[in-house]
Amino acid sequence: MATADRGEGAFRRQLIESGLVLDAGVEGLYGRSLAYEEIAAGVISLTTRTGAGDGAQSLSFPPVIPRGLLEQTDYLKSFPDLTGSVHTFRGDDKLHARLLALVEAGRDWVEVLEPADVVLRPAACHPVYPLCTDGPLPQGGRRFEVQGWCFRHEPSLDPARMLAFRMHEFVYVGDPDGATAHRDVWLKRGTEMLEGLGLDVEVVVANDPFFGRVGRVLAANQREEALKLEFVTTVADPESPTAITSVNRHQDHFGQTFGIRSADGAVAHSACFAVGVDRTVLALLKTHGLDPGTWPAEVRARLWP
Amino acid sequence: MATADRGEGAFRRQLIESGLVLDAGVEGLYGRSLAYEEIAAGVISLTTRTGAGDGAQSLSFPPVIPRGLLEQTDYLKSFPDLTGSVHTFRGDDKLHARLLALVEAGRDWVEVLEPADVVLRPAACHPVYPLCTDGPLPQGGRRFEVQGWCFRHEPSLDPARMLAFRMHEFVYVGDPDGATAHRDVWLKRGTEMLEGLGLDVEVVVANDPFFGRVGRVLAANQREEALKLEFVTTVADPESPTAITSVNRHQDHFGQTFGIRSADGAVAHSACFAVGVDRTVLALLKTHGLDPGTWPAEVRARLWP
Numbered sequence: 001m002a003t004a005d006r007g008e009g010a011f012r013r014q015l016i017e018s019g020l021v022l023d024a025g026v027e028g029l030y031g032r033s034l035a036y037e038e039i040a041a042g043v044i045s046l047t048t049r050t051g052a053g054d055g056a057q058s059l060s061f062p063p064v065i066p067r068g069l070l071e072q073t074d075y076l077k078s079f080p081d082l083t084g085s086v087h088t089f090r091g092d093d094k095l096h097a098r099l100l101a102l103v104e105a106g107r108d109w110v111e112v113l114e115p116a117d118v119v120l121r122p123a124a125c126h127p128v129y130p131l132c133t134d135g136p137l138p139q140g141g142r143r144f145e146v147q148g149w150c151f152r153h154e155p156s157l158d159p160a161r162m163l164a165f166r167m168h169e170f171v172y173v174g175d176p177d178g179a180t181a182h183r184d185v186w187l188k189r190g191t192e193m194l195e196g197l198g199l200d201v202e203v204v205v206a207n208d209p210f211f212g213r214v215g216r217v218l219a220a221n222q223r224e225e226a227l228k229l230e231f232v233t234t235v236a237d238p239e240s241p242t243a244i245t246s247v248n249r250h251q252d253h254f255g256q257t258f259g260i261r262s263a264d265g266a267v268a269h270s271a272c273f274a275v276g277v278d279r280t281v282l283a284l285l286k287t288h289g290l291d292p293g294t295w296p297a298e299v300r301a302r303l304w305p
Numbered sequence: 306m307a308t309a310d311r312g313e314g315a316f317r318r319q320l321i322e323s324g325l326v327l328d329a330g331v332e333g334l335y336g337r338s339l340a341y342e343e344i345a346a347g348v349i350s351l352t353t354r355t356g357a358g359d360g361a362q363s364l365s366f367p368p369v370i371p372r373g374l375l376e377q378t379d380y381l382k383s384f385p386d387l388t389g390s391v392h393t394f395r396g397d398d399k400l401h402a403r404l405l406a407l408v409e410a411g412r413d414w415v416e417v418l419e420p421a422d423v424v425l426r427p428a429a430c431h432p433v434y435p436l437c438t439d440g441p442l443p444q445g446g447r448r449f450e451v452q453g454w455c456f457r458h459e460p461s462l463d464p465a466r467m468l469a470f471r472m473h474e475f476v477y478v479g480d481p482d483g484a485t486a487h488r489d490v491w492l493k494r495g496t497e498m499l500e501g502l503g504l505d506v507e508v509v510v511a512n513d514p515f516f517g518r519v520g521r522v523l524a525a526n527q528r529e530e531a532l533k534l535e536f537v538t539t540v541a542d543p544e545s546p547t548a549i550t551s552v553n554r555h556q557d558h559f560g561q562t563f564g565i566r567s568a569d570g571a572v573a574h575s576a577c578f579a580v581g582v583d584r585t586v587l588a589l590l591k592t593h594g595l596d597p598g599t600w601p602a603e604v605r606a607r608l609w610p
Binding site for chain 2: 118130
């Protein structure tokens with residue numbers, strides 16, 4: 001769990017000392033100041049405007065999703081270590097007394113809990129796929145803009161690796177050509193959007209952090225087919241750039257999982273453009289300094305037109 | 306767990322049929338449309354403007370808080386059944402195989418999980434009290450504006466009783482007189498704010514839903530001392546009005562718990578004004594109809610000036 005401090009610690013300290021973020025008491029958990037939130041709102045609003053012409057349906061979902069959705073999506077196979085399963089207390093007065101005795105004794109009190117029907121949401125787009133199962137998709141597929149809080153259990157000293165963070169996505173669900181076109185369009189738009197913010201980004205072939213032995217094979221396949229492209233830039237770690245945004249082709253993964261059919265009746269393909277809102281805020285602070293009032297006028301104009 | 310349908314079901318159906326909210330697949334969990342989110346943003350921005358003159362420090366926190374914070378605040382004593390404890394997987398390839406076998410067999414797979422260092426946040430204000438422990442508070446106390454996603458495990462057909470919802474608070478931490486003044490000022494401001502939105506609210510003495518036998522005593526005490534006042538109005542259930550906002554005096558509960566001292570060295574008192582953002586959105590939809598475009602001009606002007 002421990003992370004070597006390769007410079008992340010220095011940027012983390014600067015962020016906290018500036019008051020922009022607050023150490024919320026657990027590794028990877030931060031409070032946000034008003035100034036930080038204004039930058040985040042700027043990033044969200046710029047992303048919305050960048051995709052405004054596509055007629056995407058704009059949706060927001062809470063930080064938790066149905067447990068069954070996580071079970072369906074192979075997430076437990078690929079990323080069990082990032083999972084946040086939600087548990088609650090369903091007992092009576094007697095079991096409650098046992099719970100309080102455990103807490104009082106400073107012992108692990110979760111043995112009296114039961115799993116709730118929800119888990120924390122690992123990616124913004126997961127709730128939209130079940131919306132596409134009502135018959136074949138319309139010609140041209142469906143497009144969603146979806147955002148909200150996500151959770152990945154990866155405690156770290158790197159402020160760009162938060163336990164809880166916001167993701168803002170444009171998702172396409174339709175046929176294979178449409179998915180490839182979505183990738184290509186957003187590769188171009190994403191580059192223009194991030195470069196327009198004065199960020200020095202590079203697009204690289206990447207892989208998700210698949211778990212364990214089998215995961216190494218999955219990661220190699222994902223890279224070989226260039227299914228995931230990341231926009232990376234230096235944030236906290238000067239040795240290793242951070243992905244702040246990505247474009248992902250899922251092939252027919254979600255189509256198969258949820259039984260989604262494209263207009264021609266075939267299993268649907270999907271793709272998404274995903275902005276890491278908090279990571280983009282941190283990249284802006286790293287690039288232009290901790291006082292947004294002194295940022296270049298053209299960057300300010302794009303964030304807060 | 307089952308809730309009798311006393312009319313909540315009808316409003317829930319209208320909300321879903323209108324497309325304003327989406328059934329996210331579990332009782333009490335909803336997606337939000339852009340139109341819904343614009344109302345929520347209006348409520349949040351109006352609340353901010355209503356308290357803008359107080360010099361409160363504006364902070365946002367993620368949907369999860371440190372586990373230790375929940376243990377400290379007596380939440381497990383008072384509301385164990387509402388708790389959302391977060392658990393994750395920390396095993397190796399072998400335990401992972403066991404996890405996948407359980408999922409595959411449709412069995413309960415949480416036995417292989419371990420508690421994470423975080424739990425879901427039950428109220429917006431909890432993260433601010435640990436910020437007040439660095440010596441005595443300044444003269445006049447400290448004021449916070451804090452908002453974000455909260456979780457309470459109370460599955461229900463009533464759309465006003467969501468598993469995950471947003472709360473927006475103005476918190477005072479200082480001396481007893483300051484806490485009473487905060488209550489009085491926000492009682493007036495809250496009434497004006499909600500009546501200005503055309504909502505027919507009544508202020509009533511209330512209690513939190515304390516758990517079990519001991520909880521009945523706690524609830525009676527809370528009512529006797531009028532520590533909690535709720536702004537109630539009809540939302541989904543025509544038989545029983547819903548609290549959409551509240552003012553709460555905590556006496557020295559958080560002061561004792563966290564060791565906070567006021568300027569004169571005594572144990573600090575605290576109070577908060579808490580807007581249920583989603584409940585206020587639902588009250589507006591119930592009162593003025595499902596199409597915000599047709600709402601009274603003065604209501605629209607207050608939400609979207």
